[in-house]
Amino acid sequence: MRALQSLRARLAELADLSALGMLAAWDQRAMMPPGGAAGRARQMATLQRLAHDRGTADEVGGWLEELEGRAGELDDLDRDIVRIARRDWDRARRVPGELASELAQAAAEGQAVWQAARAESDFAAFVPALRRNVELAREYAACLDGGGSPYDALLGDYDFGLTAQRIREIFGRLATELPPIVARAADVRRTDPVGLSIPVEVQQAMVRGVLARVGVDDEGWRLDTAAHPFSASIGPQDTRLTTRYEDGRLESVVAALHEFGHGLYERQIAPELARTNLGHGTSMSVHESQSKLWENHVGRHPAFTAVLVDELERAGMVCDPEVLRAALVDVRPSLIRVAADPVTYPLHIVLRFELEVALVEGTLDIADLPAAWQDRLQRLLGVEAPDDASGVLQDVHWGSGAFGYFPSYAMGAIIAAQLWEQLESDLGPQDDALAVGEVTAVRHWLGEHVHRHGRRLDTEPLVEQATGRGLDVEPFLRHVRTLV
Amino acid sequence: MRALQSLRARLAELADLSALGMLAAWDQRAMMPPGGAAGRARQMATLQRLAHDRGTADEVGGWLEELEGRAGELDDLDRDIVRIARRDWDRARRVPGELASELAQAAAEGQAVWQAARAESDFAAFVPALRRNVELAREYAACLDGGGSPYDALLGDYDFGLTAQRIREIFGRLATELPPIVARAADVRRTDPVGLSIPVEVQQAMVRGVLARVGVDDEGWRLDTAAHPFSASIGPQDTRLTTRYEDGRLESVVAALHEFGHGLYERQIAPELARTNLGHGTSMSVHESQSKLWENHVGRHPAFTAVLVDELERAGMVCDPEVLRAALVDVRPSLIRVAADPVTYPLHIVLRFELEVALVEGTLDIADLPAAWQDRLQRLLGVEAPDDASGVLQDVHWGSGAFGYFPSYAMGAIIAAQLWEQLESDLGPQDDALAVGEVTAVRHWLGEHVHRHGRRLDTEPLVEQATGRGLDVEPFLRHVRTLV
Known part of the structure; x- marks a missing residue:
């Protein structure tokens, strides 16, 4: 033919x-x-x-x-x-x-x-x-013109098949369930990570050590520094990660694991899909699920803290594991999305989703946007933005016309939790393996159930195929309840 | 239109x-x-x-x-x-x-x-x-099919307008005049650079310092390490140099200046030629003349040694200027082209040119190539290759089919000397300026007489336009005589 x-x-x-x-x-x-x-x-x-x-x-x-x-x-x-x-x-x-x-x-x-x-x-x-x-x-x-909300057509560029209605159902649960968890975090907080300060060279050694544990080598990977960490998959054996070392704590390690998740997804796509139209990750949400899985379920896993302590010691620094954990999971309401902890983060997304749907559907006038922002910020996170720079103007997305992109950040966390529950149900609890930094089984499970399909399955069919059911927010809620 | x-x-x-x-x-x-x-x-x-x-x-x-x-x-x-x-x-x-x-x-x-x-x-x-x-x-x-030797057609890819006949005339002079100069070098050698050993960090600081003197900044340049130094001009304000630090002496500095010459050429092409078919260096020979000019006439200029000594001292090392100069210009016959000094180097090219013309014109059988190599090596440099790896097999060019490329290496040195004589005739001797690392006038002269034309003038017309006469080997011969 x-x-x-x-x-x-x-x-x-x-x-x-x-x-x-x-x-x-x-x-x-x-x-x-x-x-x-x-x-x-x-x-x-x-x-x-x-x-x-x-x-x-x-x-x-x-x-x-x-x-x-x-x-x-x-x-x-x-x-x-x-x-x-x-x-x-x-x-x-x-x-x-x-x-x-x-x-x-x-x-x-x-x-x-x-x-x-x-x-x-x-x-x-x-x-x-x-x-x-x-x-x-x-x-x-x-x-x-997909027949539904104009927002659905925009979503199609990032997550084909998802609809505003489906996301609204899921995000509704987040808006109800997360705020009480955030409130509880303030009550139960025992350790404050404020004093933690890790020199850049120690962070660099830690990042290298942690990445080596999960399978990063010099043969097919690079690691560089970037103001805003990102990854680039140039080819199946050419993956480039970036991270940054500015917070003096563990952001460098967490960001590196996040970018590793994106990179691993592209590397484990079935070889026969290479150089076809199917040889990439299927959607923004699923891609973000892979980064969030390595960030939240591996990097922030209580058992994995032993690996971080170990790498820290190899780099010549000793630290109380309790303080490290407090730095990894420091749940508290804040103004800025990119700096938010894993529990409040999705609430920042719910806020943006509601507003951008209203903008695109024409039910919110642009002049009313700052007030609507403050209103939802108060309702979802209980805080007030002192100015527009730290409020409605904080993200690049709307300025660059990327409507429909925000949901994938939260959907990624939700899908990650759902996949992780299934993975542990299939393979058994990973605590012992993670305590010694052993992730081979995790890599294989993800390759088999998620990565290899490339674009052959869209977001929801892929999740169904991997977990036996459609998108489900409950695993994520169960996961964050363990964090506080 | x-x-x-x-x-x-x-x-x-x-x-x-x-x-x-x-x-x-x-x-x-x-x-x-x-x-x-x-x-x-x-x-x-x-x-x-x-x-x-x-x-x-x-x-x-x-x-x-x-x-x-x-x-x-x-x-x-x-x-x-x-x-x-x-x-x-x-x-x-x-x-x-x-x-x-x-x-x-x-x-x-x-x-x-x-x-x-x-x-x-x-x-x-x-x-x-x-x-x-x-x-x-x-x-x-x-x-x-240019009507002449098939070799002329191949030359056209690298140096449009040059012919085997023209090169043969020029290289004939090299074959006659250079060997006696090489012989004299052995007689007059006073200082041996063998003892010189510059730590890599010192070399790196030196390279940065020297490049900063000639105008390299972070705004529009990068410097990286490569096994075989090269440069890449990605855009008029995006030039990437590489060098290497392996010889423990001054190769890093010399190679960086060489690559800087290539980079500067592309940067000083007239802005109105950008994104046209004229917006690049006109030929391999002229490109090589620019790298050789910065390598030989600036970097190896006796006055510029003061700058090298100064940069070395800033990096915390003291060195006898005589030893530095001996390392910069260590004239002696050798087997390997890429490691040759500025006087013997062109003889390696003459050898390759004669052989590849004969191969392409069909007057030399491939089976006879190793013997022909040894014969010319003996005649031009007075040495014998112990094996093919350090003889006829040392260069990649013939393996990758690049016939007609070799001459530009020597033509570049010849054109560089001709341009430098004209530059000093126009601007006066540069000794005082080079002694303090001042090269602004050199940059401007090159921009005006060579760089800005891009591909509008071919090799020989460009040289004529800059110096008032066609290709001339005598300035190069005068130059190398000052070296020994």
């Missing part, structure tokens, strides 16, 4: 271009001298435009039509390749080129406006850019 | 793809974990194929034809853009796609065979791959 050969060759080309884009983005954040910024933006725009043109070309539609007519002759893998290629092609073709470039430009400009507005803590200065982004997002959603 | 817009847009796209290719190659050599190798080879092949397809497309020929018909309406810059675009398009179109991929494959395979053969010092094992490369090079040259 020549159509299949042609389609697979084109998808391989797109996978290579995507890897080069990933490399360019990694370099931009981890290596590039500042002077390279303008050139890099142009290089990445060119790459993106070429990939878009090659991916949405008429001939691709022709191959798909032919292959859909002969689906009976395809094996399972090729049927999935054609199915997802059709979905991607349809979605991309429904967006006019002009709207796509307007979205890209508004995102770049909106991000710059947001940055300036945040620096001045001036919401009014941000309003026009935000209004434009919301309007463009609605236009974009109308092109994709 | 829409044709001009279309052509310029396509050239900008190709420039962006070339920058991404440069980034991928830099990363491969300086950052990539070894596991990424297979994926990177595929990513780069895809990028190259796309760039080739976009660059040689029929529509480009159409635009060129239209613009050539309306050349009178174009300004000087656009006329040059069209002229060089036509040349590149014609050359690329004359090579059948099948031959191009066979060349690429033979180069990759030949390089692997060469590596194994060198490890075993087994020339016979290399013969079939070398024969294939020579045959393919002749086929390739036949496609380009």
Whole structure:
């Protein structure tokens, strides 16, 4: 079948271009001298435009039509390749080129406006850019027109198949159940980690030691420093992690394990999916579930604290395990999402989700956004933002037009807990293994039940396949109750 | 003129793809974990194929034809853009796609065979791959068919306009004049640098200090370590240098200045040439002249030794300037090209040039190559290679099919000397300035007379324009006579 050969060759080309884009983005954040910024933006725009043109070309539609007519002759893998290629092609073709470039430009400009507005803590200065982004997002959603809320169409870019309604049900439970747990944390707090201060060189040795325990080697991984930790999967044997050492405590280790989770997911995708359209993590939520699993269920596991103490000692520092644990799980209401602990963090997401759904559905006027923020902040976390910079202006997402992205941060934590319960039900409790830093069984279980499928299963079907049931918030609630 | 817009847009796209290719190659050599190798080879092949397809497309020929018909309406810059675009398009179109991929494959395979053969010092094992490369090079040259020696067609990829005959005249002088100078070096040698040993941290501080003096800052440059030093110009404000610290003496500083010369060339090309087909150095010889100028005429300048002594002292080490100079210019016959001093180095190139011309023109049988090597080595350098690994198998070039590349190494040194004489004739002697590390005038002179032209002038016209006469070997001979 020549159509299949042609389609697979084109998808391989797109996978290579995507890897080069990933490399360019990694370099931009981890290596590039500042002077390279303008050139890099142009290089990445060119790459993106070429990939878009090659991916949405008429001939691709022709191959798909032919292959859909002969689906009976395809094996399972090729049927999935054609199915997802059709979905991607349809979605991309429904967006006019002009709207796509307007979205890209508004995102770049909106991000710059947001940055300036945040620096001045001036919401009014941000309003026009935000209004434009919301309007463009609605236009974009109308092109994709899934029949439901326009928000659902936006979600499809990050988590195909999830709906605002489904997330609302799940987040409703978080909004009810988490605040009492947070309140209890204040009552039972015994140890305060304020005094803990780990020198950067000790942190670096710890990070290297902990990553080596979970399977990071020099053959196929890199570790660098970045202001905002991230990871980049350039190829199945080329994974790049970053972390930062600024809090003087354990953020470096926790962030490194988080990024390791993202990296491991991409590495354990079945080799036969490489250079196809299925050779990546399936969604933002599932990706975040993998980072959160290594961050929360391994790194913050009470048994794993022994490993941290051990690595700390190897690096020449002694520390009370109680203090380390208090630094790992310091539950208390706060203003800033990225600095929040694992229990309050999802509440920051619930707040943003409610507001961005209302913005996109048109039931909240942009002028009323700061007041709505304060109202929900009070209700969910019991705190008040002293200004817009530490309130409604704190995140880049709305400035860059990324509506529908926030939920994945909390969904990731929820899915991680659900997967971890299933994993321990299948393999038995991991306490003894984690106490000595042994994670081989965890890696294999994740490879088998989550990673290898790549994009063949969407978020909820993947969770069902791994755990025998759909998305379930209860494991996460059980998990956080053990933390306080 | 829409044709001009279309052509310029396509050239900008190709420039962006070339920058991404440069980034991928830099990363491969300086950052990539070894596991990424297979994926990177595929990513780069895809990028190259796309760039080739976009660059040689029929529509480009159409635009060129239209613009050539309306050349009178174009300004000087656009006329040059069209002229060089036509040349590149014609050359690329004359090579059948099948031959191009066979060349690429033979180069990759030949390089692997060469590596194994060198490890075993087994020339016979290399013969079939070398024969294939020579045959393919002749086929390739036949496609380009410049009317002269097939070697001239190959030269055109590296140094358009140069001919085997022109190089033979110049190299003939080297073969006659250099050996007596080398002989004299042995007679007059007073200081032996054998005892010199500079710790790596001191070398690193020295390299940073010296590069800062010539204008390297963190805003638009990087410096990394590489087994084989190289540089990468990702953009006009994003230059990446590498060096190595293995010899325990001054190779790190000399190599860093060498790579700085390459980098500075690309940075000082006129801004209006950016993202056109003219926005790069014009040829291998001129590029090498820039690296050699900073290496030989700045770094090894007797006055500049004061700067090296100063930087060494800042890094906490004291050294006799005489010993430093002896390490910088240690003239003596040797077997290995890449380790040769500035006087014997060109003789290694003369040897390779004579042999590869004979191979390509068919006057030397491959079986006779090792004997021919020994014969010329004896005649030019008075030494004998104990085995093929340190003789005919020492360089990667023939294994990877790069015939016609070697001359640029010596031509670069020759052009550097010619430019330096002109520079000092225009600006006055630079001794006082170099003694305090002041190179602003040198940078400006090079920018004005060499760099800003990009590809608008080919090698010899550029040299003529900068010095008032064609390629001239005498300045180089005068220069090396001052060294011994």
